[in-house]
Amino acid sequence: MNFSAKHSLPALALLGLTLGSCQPTLEDTRPTADAGQLNFSSYVAVGNSLTSGYSDGGLYNEVQAVSYPAILAQQFAKTGKGPASFVQPAFSAARKDGSGYIKLQLVNGAAAPVQPSAANSFLGEQVAYTGNNLPAPPLGSGQPELEAYTGAQPDNLGVPGISVLSADRTASSTGNAVLDATTRATAGAYGNVNPFYQRILPAADRGVKDYVTYIGQKTPTFFTCWMGNNDVLTYATAGATSSLTTNPFSGLTDTTSFGRGYRNIINAISKNGTVKGVCANIPNVTAIPYFNTVTVAAVAAAFKAQNAASPGVFITTSGTPSVRLATSADLLTLTAQAVVATGVGSSPTNPLPSQYVLDASEITAITTRTTQLNNIIAKTARQNKLALADMNTFFNNIAAQGVVTNAVNNTATFASGNLFSLDGVHPTPRGYAVVANEFIRVINAYYGSQVPSVAPNNYRGVLFP
Structure with a gap:
């Protein structure tokens, strides 16, 4: 999923988080x-x-050490036909904190999230920046360069931020010649665009080797492929705002381009259908904590407490009128908390900007496109006789009722629910263990194997101070 949703998170004290009870393992x-x-x-x-x-x-x-592929590799090994090793592109011990991450600390007695950075060194974090700047093609990140991985090509080829559209230099097929040329060129130069992809590429391949070509270098005996999330998530987390002229991957990927790119990805890693594996589809991104933690009702109540005459939350939308009162059909982003705390959204002259809001029409567009792309994933899996992990249904069920692991109820509640981390999008280690078990369930059901599952309670949720 998107690697840019890591800035300004809400104070957890406002969300009423509490520590969970001790849990069996x-x-x-x-x-x-x-x-x-x-x-x-x-x-x-x-x-x-x-x-x-x-x-x-x-x-x-x-967290790399407990990614769901690392857990799968560990469980595959128990069958006697697993990998002798599973290589992940870890950072050096001196830069173990990688790109930096959000953690909780006590601020005036309340738990609050803090993001380490080079300018926030009092936390003692070791952010893995080399100090060099990435080049700036159309998608220039402007971020410092991450510490390069210098080992053999990893077995975990996960790249934060990558989409199907950005993975394949031939995928873009919108019919707009200028846009397609820009998108294809940027996908080809993706190693100069995405710092997470750049760090795992040899220097000579940066800017010239697209992801499809890169994964085609591997010769697996079994694979998992979970691609496509960012073909809707990047657009959604930006409040359905996008600028294709500055970032050709910021919109909802069209079905023609997605189909072409996804088939090329599967052909590359499955060696044209000769290698067995699992394809996972795209979860409903509007059901994650990022869109369900800061609610219109809660913000309206906060404004009402400050001003009894407050009518509610004013938002900016793409519809008519462009400024209106929010309703329960609108979703606010997790990052909106820091903005509404300053009073933004409390009046029609100071509405919440559209990048913090998904209105009903935008939600419909996102969920409709998700369904369309998932149909392409399912068809590709069938055509290649591959198992399909329906992560859309799986995460919808978690959002609706949680999941019980050894008598412990884990939910999609932000932070305190055990499964989602402090960015509101990505799982915790326990969440990744639950995901690994779903992959294992699908593998066993489709291929008739008996890969043992793991005990998710052995993996942590959010760490509280």
Whole structure:
């Protein structure tokens, strides 16, 4: 998923978070571990931030070590046909905190999120910046360069921020010649665009090797592919605002381009359908804590407490009128908390900007496109005789009722629900363990194997001070 949603998060004290009770850590066992027809000896994971182990608004060694691919590799090994090792692009020990991440500390007695940065060194974090600046093509990030990974090509090929559209230099097929040329060129130069992709590429490949070509260098015996989230999420987390002239990957990816790019990704990693694996589809991004923590009702109540005459929350939308009162059909972003705390949104002359809001029409457009892209993923899986992990249904069920693991109820509640990290988008280590178990369930059901699951309670949720 998107790697840019890591800035200004709300004070947790406003969200009424409490510490959970002690939780059991029972070992989950199966009678016999058996790979069946599968060969996991060279397992490769293709995907975005969800595959990399991104959490708390950053990529760092602790969470990479418990990414769902790392957990899968560990469980595959128990069948006797698993990988001898599973290489992840970890940061050096001196830069273990990677890109920096959000953590909780006490501020005036209340838990609040703090994002480490070079300018916030009092936290003692070791942010893995080299101090160099990335080049600035159309998608120039303007971010410091991350510490380069210099080992052999990893088995975990997850790249935070990557989409299907940005992964394939041939994918863009909108029919707009100028836009397609720009999008394809930027996808080809993606190693100079995305610092997470740049750091795992050899220097000679930066700016010239697209992701499809890069993953095609691997020769797996089994793979997982969870791609497509950012083809809707980037647009959604920006409040359905986009500027294709400055970022050709900031809109909702059209179905033609997505289909072409996704098929090329699967062909590259499956060696044209000869390698077994699992495709995972796109969750409903509007159901994640990022869009369901700061509610219109709560903000309206806060404004009412400050001014009894307050009619509610004023928002800016793409519709007519452009400024109106928010309703329960509108979703506010997690990052809106810091803005409304200053009074923004309390009057029609000071409305909440559109990048903090998804209105009903925008939500419909996002969910409709998600369904369309998921149909393409499902069709591609069927055509290649691959298992399909329906993460859309899986996460919708979690949003509706949570998931119980060894008598502990885990929910989609921001931070205190155990499953989602402090960025409101990506899982915690426990969340990744739950995801790994769903992959294992699908693998066992489709291929007739007996890969043992893990005990999610052995993995942490959000760390409280």
